[in-house]
Amino acid sequence: MSKLSEQDIEKYLLRFPDWTYSNNAIHVEFEFDNFKDCFSAMSRIAFECEALNHHPNWTNIYNTLSISLSTHDAGGVTKKDFKLAEAIETIVEVQE
Numbered sequence: 001m002s003k004l005s006e007q008d009i010e011k012y013l014l015r016f017p018d019w020t021y022s023n024n025a026i027h028v029e030f031e032f033d034n035f036k037d038c039f040s041a042m043s044r045i046a047f048e049c050e051a052l053n054h055h056p057n058w059t060n061i062y063n064t065l066s067i068s069l070s071t072h073d074a075g076g077v078t079k080k081d082f083k084l085a086e087a088i089e090t091i092v093e094v095q096e
């Protein structure tokens with residue numbers, strides 16, 4: 001899958017207001033009520049990643065989850081990243 005142009009990325013990002021683009025990846029940070037809710041979301045996201053065979057770089061500190069998505073093989077952002085971003089948004093929206 002080929003890397004999207006910055007122009008295409010900006011266009012996609014209009015549908016993802018919480019996400020930003022920098023350093024060849026898209027990024028988001030979520031804050032939950034507590035660690036349990038955060039880790040529960042991470043578990044749900046993990047199943048989706050396996051289903052899509054696409055995986056995030058992420059960091060969890062207590063109730064915050066920071067996620068960066070890029071396609072390593074392409075060296076940048078592809079449609080796969082936006083597909084996973086969409087799944088993540090659905091999971092987090094349902095849970096919040």
Ligand SMILES: C[C@H](O)[C@H](O)[C@H]1CNC2=NC(N)=NC(=O)C2=N1
Pocket residue numbers: 053054055056069070071072073074
């Ligand atoms: C073999 C397998 O398809 C690859 O290693 C996949 C797995 N998950 C991946 N995840 C991400 N984010 N980028 C990749 O290039 C990637 N490649």
